[in-house]
Amino acid sequence: MNNASEISRALAEQAEAFCRSWLPAGRKIGNYWIVGNKHGDPGRSLAVRLKQSAGRKPGKWVDHASAEHGDLLDIIAEQLPSPTWQAVFSEARRFLGQPGLRSIQNTVEQNGGTTNPDRSATARRLLAIGRPIQATLAERYLRNRGITRFGPALRYHHGVYFRDETGQRRQLPALLAAITDNAGNVTGCNRTWLDPSRSCVASITEPKRVIGNLAGNAVRFQHGSGSDDLIAGEGLETVLSIGTVFPLLDLAACLTANHLGQFIPPEHTKRLWIARDNDDAGATAAQLLRQRAEDLGIAVFDLMPVRNDFNDDLREDGDIALRARLQSDIENALTVQQAKA
CATH class of the missing domain: 3.40.1360.10 (Dna Topoisomerase Vi A Subunit; Chain: A, domain 2)
Structure with a gap:
């Protein structure tokens, strides 16, 4: 994983675990993690998609209040004191290197009795x-x-x-x-x-x-x-x-x-x-x-x-x-x- 797109895709595969780690003030609602903003403050304005749905990729977020949008690398960048690409990539690799992430990815939420990505x-x-x-x-x-x-x-x-x-x-x-x-x-x-x-x-x-x-x-x-x-x-x-x-x-x-x-x-x-x-x-x-x-x-x-x-x-x-x-x-x-x- 040596470029932004590869790292972004890897983070998206672990979107829920990422949100629990980087945006702990939020909460999971259906297929989204809801939080106040990209800085992680409490609230309901920003939504991160957790799994692919209707052809839309996981790991993407939108702030309904500001109309901003992005991926999980942007979330890391917003929360680092010195958000250089080197620092962002380093934090992303550190997160992805944690044990146990794959088991979280494989946990299926039985919401409404279906696992079909096309809801x-x-x-x-x-x-x-x-x-x-x-x-x-x-x-x-x-x-x-x-x-x-x-x-x-x-x-x-x-x-x-x-x-x-x-x-x-x-x-x-x-x-x-x-x-x-x-x-x-x-x-x-x-x-x-x-x-x-x-x-x-x-x-x-x-x-x-x-x-x-x-x-x-x-x-x-x-x-x-x-x-x-x-x-x-x-x-x-x-x-x-x-x-x-x-x-x-x-x-x-x-x-x-x-x-x-x-x-x-x-x-x-x-x-x-x-x-x-x-x-x-x-x-x-x-x-x-x-x-x-x-x-x-x-x-x-x-x-x-x-x-x-x-x-x-x-x-x-x-x-x-x-x-x-x-x-x-x-x-x-x-x-x-x-x-x-």
Whole structure:
């Protein structure tokens, strides 16, 4: 191992052991190690992929707050007082020379009863055994948040497995959401575990998790055939809040700020409305998506909540006030576009 690519691949094969050693303040959630940043501070912004999934390599990381990304050599470089390549390579070789790493690599996590690196098939099976959300805990959860726009992308299951922070395998009811590509193929499933006693999100570590391939894709809510206009946003509840006040508009929930920035709009889209969250991560994601969409010849507009996200606005202001404000924002944006034309 005499060059960066060889050492990076070797580290990636031991991604979980590496994270436990170099990023001990984080925790394992599904196929990712979640931590605050590349310096290893506590938090949830940075995610390191632990195993290959849907063709994406292990050992790669992305910081959802800063939009930075890299490999495990970058993590070492950030934590060394003098991060020369010689020092980084030396630390990497020292780590790889530790005994017992191979046994860690060969330990298989039985999460959901599958070891298939392509988790899209697992996602499709989970959605298939779900039921429509009408008259279920999932519907009560959404209605408690003021949401009344649903759709066939949403399913419910009374007992979906997950592993808690101690590694124990448990079951809770979950709202399921189908993630699809632009051709309508199911590529993944978002799971929101729910507390049956309070009809709210369960009090567990990372109660919202994705299985399958989310990059470039989204949870979609369409009314009839593809429209010229599409509203794309981050969280499922955020997007459905807009759908509640505009029940005929097409929606795409990308689930995280990072994946909003990676979203690939459908070819028929002429106007893309980015319903970003009111924070730095939302601003960064909106800019990335704007650049991609404008390169495709799509007119792009931003929609901003008053509070952190549109579900906060819906619950605080009500549907009538949110509809009026959004209608005004949309009309003003179109007027400005026409004036520039």
